[in-house]
Amino acid sequence: MSDRDAARPTPRIPRGFRDLFAADLAARRQMVQTIIGVYERFGFEALDTPAFEYLDVLGKFLPESDTPAGGVFALRDDDEQWMALRYDHTAPLSRFYAQHGNRLTNPFRRYQVGPVWRQEKPGPGRFREFYQCDFDTVGTDSMVADAEICAVVATCFEALGIGRGDYILKVNNRKVLGGVLDAIGLPQDQSGGRLTVLRAIDKLDRLGEDGVRLLLGKGRMDASGDYTRGAGLAAEQIEIVMGYLGACVSDRQEVCGRLRELVGGSEEGEEGVRELEEIHDLLDAMDLGPDQVLFDPSVVRGLAYYTGPVVEAVLTFEVEEDGEKRELGSLLGGGRYDDLVERFTGEKIPATGASIGVDRLLAALEALGRLEADRAERPVVITIFERDRMADYQRMASDLRSAGIAAELYLGKKGFRQQLKYADKRDSPVAVIAGSNEFEGGTVTLKDLRLGKKLSREITDREKWKEQPAQVSVKREDLVSGVRSLLERHS
RNA sequence: GCCGGCGUAGCUCAGCUGGUUAGAGCGCCUGAUUGUGGAUCAGGAGGUCCCCCGUUCAACCCGGGGCGUCGGUACCA
Numbered sequence: 001m002s003d004r005d006a007a008r009p010t011p012r013i014p015r016g017f018r019d020l021f022a023a024d025l026a027a028r029r030q031m032v033q034t035i036i037g038v039y040e041r042f043g044f045e046a047l048d049t050p051a052f053e054y055l056d057v058l059g060k061f062l063p064e065s066d067t068p069a070g071g072v073f074a075l076r077d078d079d080e081q082w083m084a085l086r087y088d089h090t091a092p093l094s095r096f097y098a099q100h101g102n103r104l105t106n107p108f109r110r111y112q113v114g115p116v117w118r119q120e121k122p123g124p125g126r127f128r129e130f131y132q133c134d135f136d137t138v139g140t141d142s143m144v145a146d147a148e149i150c151a152v153v154a155t156c157f158e159a160l161g162i163g164r165g166d167y168i169l170k171v172n173n174r175k176v177l178g179g180v181l182d183a184i185g186l187p188q189d190q191s192g193g194r195l196t197v198l199r200a201i202d203k204l205d206r207l208g209e210d211g212v213r214l215l216l217g218k219g220r221m222d223a224s225g226d227y228t229r230g231a232g233l234a235a236e237q238i239e240i241v242m243g244y245l246g247a248c249v250s251d252r253q254e255v256c257g258r259l260r261e262l263v264g265g266s267e268e269g270e271e272g273v274r275e276l277e278e279i280h281d282l283l284d285a286m287d288l289g290p291d292q293v294l295f296d297p298s299v300v301r302g303l304a305y306y307t308g309p310v311v312e313a314v315l316t317f318e319v320e321e322d323g324e325k326r327e328l329g330s331l332l333g334g335g336r337y338d339d340l341v342e343r344f345t346g347e348k349i350p351a352t353g354a355s356i357g358v359d360r361l362l363a364a365l366e367a368l369g370r371l372e373a374d375r376a377e378r379p380v381v382i383t384i385f386e387r388d389r390m391a392d393y394q395r396m397a398s399d400l401r402s403a404g405i406a407a408e409l410y411l412g413k414k415g416f417r418q419q420l421k422y423a424d425k426r427d428s429p430v431a432v433i434a435g436s437n438e439f440e441g442g443t444v445t446l447k448d449l450r451l452g453k454k455l456s457r458e459i460t461d462r463e464k465w466k467e468q469p470a471q472v473s474v475k476r477e478d479l480v481s482g483v484r485s486l487l488e489r490h491s
Numbered sequence: 492g493c494c495g496g497c498g499u500a501g502c503u504c505a506g507c508u509g510g511u512u513a514g515a516g517c518g519c520c521u522g523a524u525u526g527u528g529g530a531u532c533a534g535g536a537g538g539u540c541c542c543c544c545g546u547u548c549a550a551c552c553c554g555g556g557g558c559g560u561c562g563g564u565a566c567c568a
Contacts, residue, residue, distance in 0.1 A: 012559090015559075015560080058568085059568085060568080070566085070567090071566085071567065071568075072568090087567095087568055088568055090568075091568070116568095118567080118568085120566080120567065121492085121566090123561095123562085124561085124562080199565095199566090222494090222563075222564050222565090226493060226494065226563090226564050226565070228564080228565070302567065302568065304567090304568050305568070383526095383527090385526070415526090416526055416527065417524090417526085417527065417528080418528095419527090419528090420527055420528040421528050422528085423528065424528040424529085425528085428528095431527085431528080433526080433527075435526055436526090437526080445526095445527095447527075447528085449528070452527095452528070452529075453528080453529075455529085456528080456529035456530075457529080457530095459529075459530080460529095460530055460531085461530090462524080462530080462531080465527090465529070465530080466524085466527080468527070471527085
């Protein structure tokens with residue numbers, strides 16, 4: 001190996017990142033457009049913010065130190081200030097609102113679509129760069145805004161072809177969760193213990209009831225032999241929490257009733273239940289039934305900033321890949337965060353919103369085979385016979401393009417046979433063929449590549465194949481109309 | 492972060508109880524077919540068997556370390 005070889009980089013990308021090519025991008029673009037359409041119909045306005053924010057704006061300094069916390073991609077600018085790639089769209093929104101709130105309408109409703117970055121271990125359907133479609137309402141504490149989140153999401157899903165019954169939105173309220181913790185005698189100041197309980201609750205769907213019981217009590221040993229310390233609750237306390245987790249039934253009002261008992265007079269808990277009841281009425285008014293939105297007490301949604309109602313969405317069917325069931329995880333997360341803006345201004349500004357995970361949704365639809373076919377327009381390929389007549393070929397391309405038809409010249413150096421292979425691989429609908437015969441006669445030959453592909457399945461005889469049933473000859477001046485009629489055959 | 496599986500051609504994967512020339516299918520290239528994508532047939536190109544160190548007369552295979560990847564678990568705005 002020479003020194004030069006040693007210095008030659010291996011082409012590769014960092015783990016958790018990906019290249020997306022034409023079909024992926026077309027699918028994503030289509031999905032994002034559908035989602036944006038719904039957001040705008042609900043009155044949200046577009047906002048875009050930079051990929052980088054200062055680290056203190058994101059709130060990701062390690063406590064008592066000037067180094068970034070884990071989980072963010074951070075670097076130091078030339079003025080020594082730490083900045084980091086945004087890890088969601090909510091923190092930049094808070095910053096934007098704190099900075100420009102006086103010039104914005106109040107309440108302020110905006111959506112933001114784009115990539116976010118998290119420096120953590122990638123997993124199945126989990127990347128370090130991924131797209132989120134976020135929408136939020138800042139400046140109102142009305143439960144209407146929270147209930148509307150459900151309507152927005154349900155509308156999006158259904159517009160994307162995920163019908164009623166295929167998905168379920170799960171709503172809970174952090175205040176109820178807090179109330180239950182009050183009720184079992186875990187006070188606010190025992191934040192460590194409360195966190196451990198919340199973490200345990202969050203794992204219900206993965207570890208099941210027994211796993212959660214262990215985590216609430218002494219702790220749990222997992223399959224790999226790793227031991228997780230539990231919350232150390234007493235048996236009676238565990239029973240209350242498990243009862244709470246079991247309170248999810250299809251009747252939302254009944255859930256509220258059960259929760260009211262479980263929070264045992266906790267003021268915070270009572271308030272949470274009242275909020276849920278209000279949301280229930282609003283959902284009813286929007287015709288969102290229990291087949292679309294459920295109250296599920298096990299929903300925690302992370303540990304950080306949510307202060308009230310929280311929501312997540314899951315698909316109700318299982319997806320198999322390579323014969324194995326695939327866990328799709330949550331396709332959307334959101335909730336109310338009433339003190340996020342306060343960090344900047346000292347003023348308490350209520351806000352609520354949610355974020356659709358585009359990549360997971362895309363993966364789900366793809367696994368289901370419900371992705372609409374790649375609709376990106378494939379170009380007509382103009383093959384080249386006589387290299388000294390490039391101007392004539394170029395004119396054909398211009399004519400087609402002027403008529404709004406995607407077209408390209410074959411730009412390689414290979415022979416005609418290879419040019420057609422190229423067009424085939426490109427999934428081009430039509431090849432334009434013009435050699436000396438055509439030029440002499442003032443015609444062009446148009447080959448319907450899609451029809452040809454179809455016919456080739458039936459033709460096994462070389463001579464029949466050579467008859468070229470998928471080709472037509474038209475006058476040069478009829479190039480555009482001729483191509484158009486071939487394109488229309490298959491649309 | 493911790494635990495485990497895997498890493499052989501562009502892709503999917505075989506193979507070797509360690510023995511010198513490492514295979515298949517698909518894909519790719521050339522031709523049969525002076526101007527026609529398919530099918531068929533005949534040829535062909537393509538591999539540091541992930542990297543480094545060690546054991547050995549001999550390592551793609553065994554041992555150690557690393558990297559990557561996949562899965563579980565922890566953390567997660």
